[in-house]
Amino acid sequence: MGETERGDAAPRVRVSYWCANGHETAPSFSVGEDVEAPVNWDCPRCGYPAGMDPSNPPIPARNEPYKTHLAYVKERRSEEDGAALLAEALEALQLRRGAVLG
Template identity: 50%
Template sequence: MVHPASGFRGTRAGVTAGSGSSLQSGEDHGAPLPRIKVSYWCAKGHETQPVFLKLPEDQIPVVWDCRRCGAPATRDGHAEAAADALDDGYKSHLEYVKERRSGQDAEDVLAGALEKLRARGILSDELLRDT
């Protein structure tokens, strides 16, 4: 439940406290700030294009995380800079699972799951041979 004296009621993104303008007044809030799309490439060749406010060149980040693989991506597309940063300890979920389980553990878990399905009558050997 929202407290009746909450300062956030009736506000929207972009409205600041003390702006002196009302949302219902119909006043022009000005033109939107100019934005630019910047391309970054990771060592695997994935392109990421975040949108920034139009800032001076030195204020735009040099490295950005790839949205597909999480690896660092650079603006100039040189894989060397991104490859150097890959040693920061980033691991996928599958890599963590492989650290905890061996191949034999995986086979044991699969065999147990198949046995439970067979016991419940959901899975038969004919289905396994057809696939």
């Protein structure tokens, strides 16, 4: 299928983007009155955000590591609270076991 069957190709422009690792990517965009190239583009090699200024690429966002349930509990409770809750739970367990065994 050639251009005669498909019609004329839309005019395109290539825009270069650079990431913090120095990778360059140059996607092409359609040229038009209401079409603008995005300010940032994701680098296809490393996934970092890339910008149009090679000397000042966007800084990658810092990803927070996954927090476990215990980490969230430790944020809300002090060591003393934890010790008191543990003592209370152990006492309740010993009472239950004593009732079952006794």
